[in-house]
Amino acid sequence: MSAIEVEKVIIVEGTSDKRKVLNVVNEPVEIICTNGTISLTRLDEMVDELFSRDVYVLVDSDDSGDRLRKQFKREFPEAAHLFIDKMYREVATAPDQHVAAVLLSANIDVHAKFL
Template sequence: MKRELLEKVIIVEGKSDKRKVENIIREPIEIICTNGTLGLSKLDELIDILIDKDVYILVDADAAGEKLRRQFKSELPEAEHLYIDKMYKEVATAPEHHLATVLIGADIDIYTEFLDRG
């Protein structure tokens, strides 16, 4: 049975990334954790439920994040890739104002008070 997702989906690596992003986003968006790299069967299963959705990839600026990003570029080329500054390395540790700026740049509705915290 296929899971029904919202129209917009953000893919992150871990639960701490998900919690951080959830606090900043104002609009209803599904946030999916990959829990690290994905095997082919798990990736195929995920891609099946992402068809016809606006998909955003927001992963860490490290080797594991880049590997995951390459997998999605290959298997889901229409996804939009969002990048945090390499100096922060991880989504979970990036400042909220930085994440808010990245998300608003992708036309994702955020709580604007996070922009003022920079």
């Protein structure tokens, strides 16, 4: 039995961000944690692995997130960038309803209870 490749990939900074997104999303997605930084070598590998998939970058609205976002824009311009309101700063601490609205704006299905 072969594994089915999930079409959508969401890149987040940490495991708490991953838990937040998993709680809200209502479709199969792969979530990749960068742990706040990513080497150029690993980023190049990711670009090759994810080339034919829909990739979304959802990082915190802080200096670390901005640096990571700039790196992805340079090395992986095909990725779509999703933004948490600066008022919340972090994906993990943003209200579920806000994260759901951000994901829904990118045509990612979310649980109805968060709308």
